[in-house]
Amino acid sequence: MSTINVALLGFGTVGQGVCEAIDTHQDRLKEVLGKEVKVRAVLIKDPTKERSIGTSINVTTDFQDILDIPDLDVIFEAIVGEEPSYTYLTEAIEKGVHIVTANKAMFAKYGPELLEKAKRKGISVGFEATTAGGIPVIGSIRQLLKVNEIRQIQGILNGTSNFILSQMRKRGLAFDTALKISQEKGYAEADPTNDIEGYDAFYKLLILSQTAFGRQPDWKNIRRKGISDLTAEWLQAAESFRLRFKHVGSLRRDSVDHIQGAVEPILVHDTHPFYSVEDVENAISLKGSLVGRITLLGPGAGKLPTGSAMVEDFLSLIERKYTDSAVSTVNAEEVVEESSHQWVLRIRETDEYQNWLPSFILKDRIQLDDYLYVFVEGRKETLESLLQTHDHIQAVPILKEIPLENEVKAGAAVS
Template sequence: MSAIHIALLGYGTVGKGVFQTVKTHQNRLKSILGKEVKIVAVLVKNLGKHQLSDEEVILTDDFEDIIKLEKLDVIIDAIVGKEPGFSYLQQAIHKGCHVITANKEMFAHHGTELKRLANEQDVTIGFEATVAGGIPVIQTLKQLLNVNKVEKVQGILNGTSNFILTKMREDGLPFDLALKLAQENGFAEADPTNDIEGYDAFYKAVILSELVFGESPKWEESIREGITAITSEQMDVFSSLGFRIKHVASIEKTTKGIQCTVKPVLVNEAHPFYQIEGVQNSVSIDADIVGNISLQGPGAGMFPTASAIIEDLIHLGKKSNRLSYLEQENESNKDSIHPFWLIGGGVNASDLPAPIQVIERIHSNVLIVQAPEEAVNAIHIPDVYYYQILGKLECKKILVSN
């Protein structure tokens, strides 16, 4: 059985979650992907701080040790900051590796470029883990976008700020003490600026905007407000009126362009965000056909984020198992895509006229081609037969039989 060889960049909370999940769910992964999933290398910043349970896995602080590996199919990015993650993923894509990232800051700044590069190199880039942790919002939006027109997306996208606001209201804590509690529980970093000032939520909103609307909002025109100015006295007033305050990111396409805001807002009991408490995240999607869909779940943490990464790996693996010529159709050019044919009887590729594109030789006497029907009908070679292939052939082994 062949294997999917993975290198893991980063061995912090998320990296360890991925490493452990691959190890504990190996049988499940094999049954879904039909292959063993092997983490072959882990990149860390400080070798002295880390130790792996598997001695066969390369532990290194030099990315060159990873990128030069002969057997390498996927690179999973679980580090933070715009660099060196962006440079690492560029190199990985140029090498022909699929990539999966949980780095929302890097992807908000460079996601468009990485997606373009991945398309050019014919590899896949997964980024479910960049938004809302374990909530499958990216895959949900991809499914909706097949037919629906998404009009607005709103979300509680940062568990740290939501935890702080919850504790301020429930326990009557001032902001500083609620922040300290978040740090003690591992929900906030020593420097919590990205969370409490709305940068983290804004990066996620940018990623969602590019997915939903095909472009990002103008950063300089977007509104980003943190939660540091909210006081205990304000909380009392809000509660007395039946409101709860939530830190909400919103993206919407208007006649003026894409409007993006991240700011504290009030919601009443009728709103789906009213019950979203603690480190939970939630996303509300408005689309023209389905109406409103609300998703909620853990927005961060070791295993929720690892779950999103592993699900990206599953989607990637399913695509990789398909024949190379059965890639997803280009919707903008759908009518011009020619059907696939099986041609047998010992024909040589050089004997076929130019309009017929040879995709793959299955046996010495069988070819898979893509061509307009009239070109195939024009083949007049003794003992050669051909049949059009209807539908999609999911797995190469269906064709290869001897």
């Protein structure tokens, strides 16, 4: 039986997951591909580390050894950071080797360039694992774009920040305590900045934008806010209004192809699909012009979910399902912005809020310690002008469900 020769760059959590997935699913791969998949070599950084790698696999610290593998078909890249990954993948494309990457920081920055280079060389690039780990969101977007137009994407894109928010809410913990638990469990790194300040979700948002809209918004125009300012009282107040905090990345494209993006803590109603997304789980909601809203939930990280995403990507690539990014068009029809929005505002008890509160519809309120939390509805402009003169007021938006225009009409037959 002929073989497909592959190499791995990186043998950490993800690299090991890919190796294990290939090893344990070899029969299935043979069945689908009619060929055996052989891992020829693994590139690592530290040659002194103890590793359990089969003796038939060459373990090296020199990337040239990888490029020198005769008839190398595919490289799986699971290194951390922009470089040397970008340089390695560029060289692989030049040599005519297909690539599958999990590296979101590198791909957010260099993805457009790599895709372009790969297109010129007739090479395929798989990047499913860069965004939401085991959830097949990139493949779903590419599949949808064959006919649908996507205007909006919302997602809980970082399992660590979601875990921290779940712990704070369920156990009434302070942010620092919940962060410590997530570090003890191995979810958060010693330096948790990437997860808790929203950089990780930001990279994923850029990759989603590239995939769904064919381009990224200007990086400086994406609002990015972390979750470290949230207090146990804030979560308690939200809970009393049947709302939950989620760290959500969102993208919206208007009819003139302007893309707005944000990563920020926001509140979701108990009717929203994100409400019950707990712990390290991820979720993504997209709206297609024909299909309506689709929400995907699942593991956003981890050895086997990410390994699975890379191996599935590899299969699609070998079967040549995807050659390059799907073509994305924008329809001139404007998505109508609703005039009324909802927020929870945190006000100091001593504030003269009686003067301005009547300009909103008050839906609920609760007093906790020295703060009053009010659940209000109103116009965006009213809130903006209030915040200009009262900069100590904290306002957290409430996420609207992506509206469904093509919901089944009442009385229509449903099978």
